[in-house]
Amino acid sequence: MTAGFVMMCHTELGRAAQVARFWAKAGAPVVVHVDGKVGQPAFDAFAHGLSDLDNVSFSRRFNCEWGTWSLVAAAQAGAQQMLDRHPQVGHVFLASGACLPLRPLAELTAYLAARPQTDFIESVTAADVDWTAGGLHDERFTLHFPFSWRRQRWLFDRYVRLQRRLNYRRPVPAGLEPHLGSQWWCLTRRTLTAILQDPDRARQERYFRGVWIPDESYFQTLVRRHSRSIESRSLTLSKFDVYGKPHVFYDDHLDLLRQSDCFVARKVWPRANLLYRRFLDQKIPAAAGADPDPVRVDRLFAAATERRTKGRAGLYMQSRFPRRDHENGKTPAPYAVFHGFAEVIEEFEPWATKHLAARVHGHLFAPERVEFAGGAVLQPGCLSDSAALRDYNPQAFLTNLLWNARGETQAFQFGPRDTQACNWFMATDPNAQIAVITGAWAVPLFRSNRDFADLRREGLDCKRSNWRIWAFCARCMSRRGCGSGRSPISSKTR
Amino acid sequence: MGLWEQYRLRLRRKRLLIRALRKALALKPVANRTGQIRRRDVLLFATLRNERIRLPYFLQYYRDLGIGHFLFVDNGSDDGSRDYLAAQPDVSVWTTTASYKRARFGMDWINWLLRRYGRGHWTLTVDLDEFLVYPFYDTRPIRALTDWLDSCEARSFPAMLLDMYPKGPVDAVPYQEGQNPFEIARWFDSGNYTITKNDDLQNLWIQGGPRARLMFADAPRNAPALNKIPLVKWRRGYVYASSTHMLLPRGLNRVYDAQGGEKISGCLLHAKFLSTMTSKVQEELVRREHYIGSREYIAYSEALETGPDMWCKHSVDYRNWRQLEDLGLMSKGNWA
Numbered sequence: 001m002t003a004g005f006v007m008m009c010h011t012e013l014g015r016a017a018q019v020a021r022f023w024a025k026a027g028a029p030v031v032v033h034v035d036g037k038v039g040q041p042a043f044d045a046f047a048h049g050l051s052d053l054d055n056v057s058f059s060r061r062f063n064c065e066w067g068t069w070s071l072v073a074a075a076q077a078g079a080q081q082m083l084d085r086h087p088q089v090g091h092v093f094l095a096s097g098a099c100l101p102l103r104p105l106a107e108l109t110a111y112l113a114a115r116p117q118t119d120f121i122e123s124v125t126a127a128d129v130d131w132t133a134g135g136l137h138d139e140r141f142t143l144h145f146p147f148s149w150r151r152q153r154w155l156f157d158r159y160v161r162l163q164r165r166l167n168y169r170r171p172v173p174a175g176l177e178p179h180l181g182s183q184w185w186c187l188t189r190r191t192l193t194a195i196l197q198d199p200d201r202a203r204q205e206r207y208f209r210g211v212w213i214p215d216e217s218y219f220q221t222l223v224r225r226h227s228r229s230i231e232s233r234s235l236t237l238s239k240f241d242v243y244g245k246p247h248v249f250y251d252d253h254l255d256l257l258r259q260s261d262c263f264v265a266r267k268v269w270p271r272a273n274l275l276y277r278r279f280l281d282q283k284i285p286a287a288a289g290a291d292p293d294p295v296r297v298d299r300l301f302a303a304a305t306e307r308r309t310k311g312r313a314g315l316y317m318q319s320r321f322p323r324r325d326h327e328n329g330k331t332p333a334p335y336a337v338f339h340g341f342a343e344v345i346e347e348f349e350p351w352a353t354k355h356l357a358a359r360v361h362g363h364l365f366a367p368e369r370v371e372f373a374g375g376a377v378l379q380p381g382c383l384s385d386s387a388a389l390r391d392y393n394p395q396a397f398l399t400n401l402l403w404n405a406r407g408e409t410q411a412f413q414f415g416p417r418d419t420q421a422c423n424w425f426m427a428t429d430p431n432a433q434i435a436v437i438t439g440a441w442a443v444p445l446f447r448s449n450r451d452f453a454d455l456r457r458e459g460l461d462c463k464r465s466n467w468r469i470w471a472f473c474a475r476c477m478s479r480r481g482c483g484s485g486r487s488p489i490s491s492k493t494r
Numbered sequence: 495m496g497l498w499e500q501y502r503l504r505l506r507r508k509r510l511l512i513r514a515l516r517k518a519l520a521l522k523p524v525a526n527r528t529g530q531i532r533r534r535d536v537l538l539f540a541t542l543r544n545e546r547i548r549l550p551y552f553l554q555y556y557r558d559l560g561i562g563h564f565l566f567v568d569n570g571s572d573d574g575s576r577d578y579l580a581a582q583p584d585v586s587v588w589t590t591t592a593s594y595k596r597a598r599f600g601m602d603w604i605n606w607l608l609r610r611y612g613r614g615h616w617t618l619t620v621d622l623d624e625f626l627v628y629p630f631y632d633t634r635p636i637r638a639l640t641d642w643l644d645s646c647e648a649r650s651f652p653a654m655l656l657d658m659y660p661k662g663p664v665d666a667v668p669y670q671e672g673q674n675p676f677e678i679a680r681w682f683d684s685g686n687y688t689i690t691k692n693d694d695l696q697n698l699w700i701q702g703g704p705r706a707r708l709m710f711a712d713a714p715r716n717a718p719a720l721n722k723i724p725l726v727k728w729r730r731g732y733v734y735a736s737s738t739h740m741l742l743p744r745g746l747n748r749v750y751d752a753q754g755g756e757k758i759s760g761c762l763l764h765a766k767f768l769s770t771m772t773s774k775v776q777e778e779l780v781r782r783e784h785y786i787g788s789r790e791y792i793a794y795s796e797a798l799e800t801g802p803d804m805w806c807k808h809s810v811d812y813r814n815w816r817q818l819e820d821l822g823l824m825s826k827g828n829w830a
Contacts, residue, residue: 241828245645252633269638300830308828311756315822316689318654318721319759321698321750328754381685382808384707392714393688403822404685 001090003028003105003112003186006078008071009097010035010064012270013046016097020056022280026105029055029086033074036063057085067149069208071183071215079192090116093186098267099236100249100279108235108263110289112186119191119227122181122234123220129180136160140212141178142169149212173207175200179224180217184236184266187223194226195219237262237294239301242308247301251275260294314403314431316396330429331402336411337432340440349413358409364401365394365418380404394421402431416441507742510605510733513598518606520592521567525580528563528611535562536616536636539607541600543569544777545622547770549578550672552622557584559626560635561618565611567603569594594783601734612728616640619724619738620762623675626653626724627815628760629826642829643758644727650741651725652749653760656823657703658682658812659767659804668769675765681809683707684821687720697721697740697747704767704804709793718790722762723749758827761818767804 005023009016009032020030032050034043043061050056059078064070075094082092091112101108126138136143143163147155172178187195198204204222208214223230237260239247246267249257251274257265268275311320313329322328336358342348352360353373362371370385372378377385381404383397384390390397402410414434426432531537538561545552553564563584568576570591579587590603597603608617618636620626628639628651643651658679660667667678687702698721706717722738726746735742751757771794778784778791810821818824 243646247830248642248645250630250634250638252630269641271635271637304826304828304830307756307826308751309755311751311754311825312822315756317687317756317759317822317825318652318689318698318700319750319757319825319827320755321689321691321752322754323752326753378806378808380808382683382704382707382806383686384711386707386711388712389686389706389714393690396688400685400687 001113001116002088002109003091003093004082004086004089005030005093005095006059006075006082007032007095007097007099008035008064008074008078009033009046010038012097013038013042015268015270015276017046017049018276018280019095019097019099019101020050021053022101023105024050024053024056027055028105028109029057029082029089031057031059031078031082031085033059033078034061036061055086057081065148065150067213067215069205069214072208072218075215075219076196080196083189083193083196090189091186092189092192093235093264094184095236095264096184096266098270099184099264100266100268100275101264102237102257102260102279103263107289111263115231117188117190118229118231119185119187119223120231120233120235121185121187121220121223123179123223123230123232124181125177125179136212138178139164140180141172141217143212144168144170144210145212170210173200173203175225176204176207176221177224178217179220181220181232182234182236182238183215183219184234184238184264185219185223186235187219187227191223191227195222198222198226235262235292236264236266237292237297238266239297241301242305247304249275254278256296256300260292260297261290262292262294314399316399316403325428329431330425331399331431332406333402333409334431334433335402335409337414337426337434338411339414339435340437341435342413343415343440343443344437352411356409356411358411359405361410361412363415363418364398364412365390365414365420365422367417367419370397371413391419391421394419395425398422398425503742503744506735507731507733510602510735510742511609511731514602514605514609514733517592517597517602520590520597521588521603521606522590524568524576524587524589525585526588527584527586528565530584531563531611531615533614534637536560536618536640537562537612538564539566539604539612539617539619540564540622541567541569541594541604542571542575542622543594544571544573544575544774546571546573546575546578547669547671548622548675548765549575551674552625553582553585554672555625556618559631560637565607567600567607569600594781599737599784601737605733608728608732608734609730613730615728616643617726617728619726619734623765623768624655624722624724624762625676625765626760626762627818627824628653629758629815629819629824629829631760631815639829640725640727643725648758649727649729650723650746650749651758651760652721652723653725653762654687654700654823655720655722655764656682656761656818657705657720657764657767659704659809661805661809662803664767664804665769665772675768676763676812678769679765679767680812681805682812684808684810684823687823688714692740695735695740695742695744695747697723697744698750699739705790705793708804709796716789723747724762756825756827758829759824761815761824763812 005028007016007020007030020032024030047058059081062070062074064074079092082089143160147159149156208218211217241247249265249268251272254274310328314332349360349362359373361373364370369387370390372385381400383400383404538556566579566587568587568589576587576589579585594600604619658676659681660679661681669675669678683703686707687700690699692699699719700721701717701719703720706714710717719739723741724738733742740747749757775791775794779795784791819826
């Protein structure tokens, strides 16, 4: 018994030919479906290039469009041809022109020979998955989709919405329980024959023609009717991003792919010369019987999704500039704001520097200059102590300071004389731990021994500004529940 | 966007296009090899004046990235730049002695070239001292990036300008022809950039870096803009509105995510602060052909006279793109 490959090709025929040759020369029959949209000269050249291999044949060509029945029809025709012409084939493997075999054919054959009754096809119910593109889960089985999602998106969306409003539901034929999964499968001759010769096939086809993206659900559903033993996973390593688009493999993924021990990977960038050269080299020694384990690949792509959807908390940059209050983290880490402490407690700053596991700055927002810890002129990131630069964009100043100091807790003094522009930002930031001694501004004035008229004027200024701070403190407390936050600062001495 | 708003932007775009056509009359072809351009080539567009010493490394750098064809506008060079370029097999050159300033700092010429030759291609518009760094650029050619952007239906790619500088006076180590400028200017500011959103054209306005820190500390508003969108899948009707900072239609400027996620982005390493700068600044001060009365150049000449060290102890030594990614200056987005 051997495996047979049905290959669905539409572009990059040169690469597809290389892969077909790899399998065919190793002894596996290959049936190639070339998209009907490929011109006759290109098809002839492709077919001619493979004409020296007698176990490569071409199946009837369909005009394929993404998400439509044509893809299933092409797969059915290819599979039928494979079963009819190659009786020695035990498993049929559906692959695409952008697939790349990662292990020698002999290993795949041995793997399948050890599991002769098992169908490898991802087949899950819509309720079990969250990867379906376009937000259509079980609705893809119960609505009509006469318009193309790719070309007529506006009509597609409107028509879906209309059916939802009318509460329309298309009946699912009796005996079918809709399942979906990756369109790249590997089925046993027995199961595939049963699906293709199902007495109900005409009715099933009529139904699936109206389903959205039937290539992800036709075989996946019918296999549940006919298979004796399903392993609900694909032998093809193929990952999709948040937009339902396949991740692409490049030359720098070589080690990752090798260590995955998967049999076939998709989708490979056609110009990834190194990958094609290395993996299509027939002389690579076999990695004895290892089970596919793409955990590192999974982790890589999960991280990419995380970065694209959530991003790094507290980062503001050219391609991540969240709207106010949509930040997924306004700042990267907790920080402390001491309001009035330096005025009431003598030598508070040196004390705090000594006892807190944090970098303790003076008044970062002081009007004259930024009072960085230790009187520094610059901070990590080349952040300057110029008040003019800071006041040009105070919020960016604060977020830059915190971003650059990732890993080290920051604390600073704050008072009514300081620039007040970041109050709302800090008040709404769960990372800000704000401690306030109210009215502390009066202490230095009281001790300054200055002219009364001067004092009165400055006192009024401070008071006015203090009203604003009060308003902002009240807001933070009401938002977070006063005092419930855990302090980010642990005492060194405790 | 209201109808009036739409109409106003459309008018502005049309005006820029007509202006480009008008200004392009001054361009004379020196070497036109655009017939060699293949359908899927990534094209590079640049204006230059007296940059002969930079050309060999510039061409080598971008050839290595996989640029298919270069299109240059030479603005009256007299140092042999034009002849050098005309002799290259993958370069087309136009020349003009018209005013750089009155061609909106060369952008009118470039807009015309983009319109004429860029349509349907991914186009990269840079200056001679700007070197594009994108995620995985050390292992994946630029076609890998553009193919991926195509599959995401993205039309434009941002790359912030990152000023690179040497340790010690700018002219201490002379730059040699063909040398990688970042062997000398290998330091940068990693985290002092400020961003505001320009509501009119929806682009981000980024300022900061060593120039803001040293030369514009008392007038930060005047510090140069560092936001750039150099890589665009060009279509008829597109136009750069101001340098490569922003484009019309303005949807092309939406290269950032506003919901907290990260889109893909790169950096343009800026090799301005090299020994070549001293003579350039003197020349530009006489020509007065730069932005707002060459304000930047006046500041540079003042700074050069006092011989400042742009380097400080928090300056970061450039290693590779992953370092820029870690620092949050650029992002892989969901490219992996």
